[in-house]
Amino acid sequence: MTVKVIAVNTFKEAVRDRILYLLLFFAAAAILLSRVLAMFTVGDRTKIIKDVGLASISIFGALMAILIGTGLVYKEIEKRTIFTLISKPIRRSEFLLGKYFGLVLTLAVMLASMGLIFLALILIQTGALEGRLLLAILFIFFELVLLTAVAILFSCFSTPILSSLFSLGFYVIGHFSWSLETLVKKARPGLGKTLLRLLTAVLPDLENFNIRTEVVHGLPLPASLLLYSAAYGIVYAAFVLTVAVLIFRRRDFI
């Protein structure tokens, strides 16, 4: 209940952020640009549009999550708006979760907006819509659910700029962690190998949420894989949020 009140207020706050609309604008531009790009390529143009469009949604969604998520909690402390909130009969965890779900809600709305532009373009291009495109967007959403948790975690103890860098690092490494695994296989046994293995265990594999290739090229997507990926995102996000709450709970607001 308290979480909901704070989430709604956070949503109100986030949708006033100009960065959001700047990113939305660029996302729309990128999606539309894919149409132009397709004209200059040989082969299946629809595939190019789908590929570039979905990639744009994913990247700009991630940027939104990071740039807004890392400022949310920090700003509350910096501007001291948090003083009157924490002095009310609410738990700090409720505050943090409220902020989190408020941002998740914001991102859902933004994804819907980008998705709408994208689907409209596809509809114009092919005259038909594919349910699997929605599935791809849904999995982008799962990724953002996780990324938002990470951004909020960092913003519990560091400045927006540093948090953004950390979160961006998390995002980039998360998409290349599969190559880390190949590295582990090739590495000689020893301390280095153990460290690498530890790293791959802790770092998420964000490619789990990337079903764009399968969707675009019409490859099969087993339900078990989808379920696994969705559960993976939710469990990982819950874990990150728990760590964030543990840090946040002991913090002095000075």
Added chain:
Amino acid sequence: MSTILSIDGLRKTFSQGFIPRRKEILKGISFAVSEGEIFGYLGPNGSGKTTTIKCVLGLIFPDAGRIELCGRPHLDPRSKEKVGFLPENPYFYDYLTAREFLDFYGQLFRLAPDVRRERIPALLKLVDMERAADLSLRKFSRGMLQRIGLAQALINEPSLVVLDEPLGGLDPIGRKEIRDIILRLRSEGKTVVLSSHILQDIEMICDRVAILVDGRILSQGRLTDLVSEKILFTEIVLSGVGDRELAALGEPLSAQAGRTLLKVYDEARIQAVLDLVRDRKGNVHSLLPRTQTLEDLFVGMVRPR
């Protein structure tokens, strides 16, 4: 009367600077506030008033000590159901209007919509902010923020209201209005704790005070007990006696038109002065005991010894 807030042995250390150096801000603070009183928390800048209040509200965690709010440990969220708080230099979500702002805080207390609809206009009226009800807080002046902040602190009809420098940034009329509101809260049976370094305000409305200097409470008690405890000195204006003779009995200050102003610190010496004047066939023009004001008490404590 029962205790609504008790603080026992509170200590807090901050680490400061690039190379962290530990600095003890609160050095073992204890006091208790009874139900229905206005309690003044007094101290010079940087003495630790805000730090104490932040500990009470759970914004920072004490290193040691116990705090009880409304009969519960202060970190229990339920202890804050009946507490209102106005921070020093309040900042609020500036994109909300005054009405939305109060509504948001009402929701945090889980007040039903009809309760909020009834209470918000009443509070806006109380702090005289009705005309700014639909203005966004971004456009508020400091004094207006202070007022709406006070309204926010009262949204849950608290039994204990904690106000950190509630009169800061207000003009004389504004100060009087807020003082009146605070007195009215007491008449409604609420308890008010307010911090300030402005003695006049505290002297006018507080029942009891604690004086905090450099992280320690140097004095606390009923205001009337604290300040009437001592007669500081007696001022005697007299003529016809030489300064040299008077110096043995007190402190001759100024001499104008043959009259000397003598400060006598020791009550027992007043009689000796009068006897001396009679001996020398001089005159006593006035004799004025100067009782202590809160300001004297305060300045005496704060001045480094």
